[in-house]
Amino acid sequence: MAVLKQFGILFVLGIAGIAMLAITSVPLVEQQLAKLSPERLAKVPPLWVLILLQGLQPTVLLAISILIGIGCAYRVGLRSHLIDYWVLHTPKIPFSVIEMKWSLGVGAATTIILLLLDRFMKPALPEALQASHHTEPNWLSSLTAMLYGGITEEILMRWGLMSLLVWLAWKVLKQGITLPSQGIYQGAIVLAALVFGLLHLPATAAIVPLTPLVIIRAILLNGIAGIAFGWLFWQYSLEAAMLSHVSVHAFSFALSLMLARFV
Template structure:
């Protein structure tokens, strides 16, 4: 079996687990909305899982195919599948991946704090249970680290780089740095926009609240995109997971204390 197909199977299985792991978190945030479903909850959840499997399967296939053309990829998983030594590379990226992930989480908290000075906050009275318990946050972090990185970086950022690559490339046939940064920023902005459905599900947002949601997530998306470019998708995954641990596990525990 070719490396690309083995990667596809591994990533799709990981995505399925990510979708399942995020369900408790989602049910806590959107519990009241789900009470008025036209079908039983288990039917709705099963349909969501199947729909997600199809979405991520398509995203993985396209992402892996295009990544090879523009010099992006998953060096650790690819090396492991091909029988190469990858422990040393994993060790070399672990510190910067976790460190930048923690930094991303801190930046999001700091920016959210700054926005609060302008009165841009979520109305807790409107949302009810705003912060799911830490164990749900821990499980949902796998979705962020795996599923969101596959969708936003492996698929979307890679697709953007490939499009720009077709328009302009360096003399040695590689994407230009400017195009890489443009793809990173665009994917990050879309990453921020992708958080709006959750916001809409828990409150009625103002224009400034929408801007706040996009901006704070865009900052993190730029960090994850740079890691994907320079270190590989695994590095972006580790970083995103670390950021979510800060936001969805450590922060709720501190707030409770």
């Protein structure tokens, strides 16, 4: 029963991001369908079926990541306040003001670092990638980034992948008696961040060819963010990583609106 409660809590959170991603992908799918000939279009399933199929893969990955995290996270000292409160019945959700300040502070610092690095690398990037950054800020896409990126991706990458990496390294290297050594946590944070960066390459490839600079940019920017979120997961909780990730997208959206209006 406890496993089902943990799974249900995280699945509801994660599926919200997948649902938003599916909603925002509808115009793109319609554009692709519009390019098909009437003969080929007649063989294509209805739009709602295509959207459901598109959301199937991330839903399966979400479920697997949740189960992995349930099996590994608490064994290596990683935690979720929601699970603490709703499943383990702690007296209250221990999401302190200090933790919130760290989450938002790390999110703000990460946003500034990413914007500065992106601006520094911008002149050497392909024109198509530069042009994609000049699009008008869109609240729906930003909300999707906050929900899918800030919540679903954190369940996938931190709760699932990072917890697994820490647990595996702990069992193999046998460093730490009651908990893994700091080096194991740090290595898992970096490795999960690297995977996080690599997984963003397909989205970049849809815009421009993957040159060495484009690959380095995607891995560097997303990797820096992944390290920040991983550190918060290690030091505080899954919710701290989520809040920081959400804040990065929120701060970026706010800055984009300001730049669009005043620059």
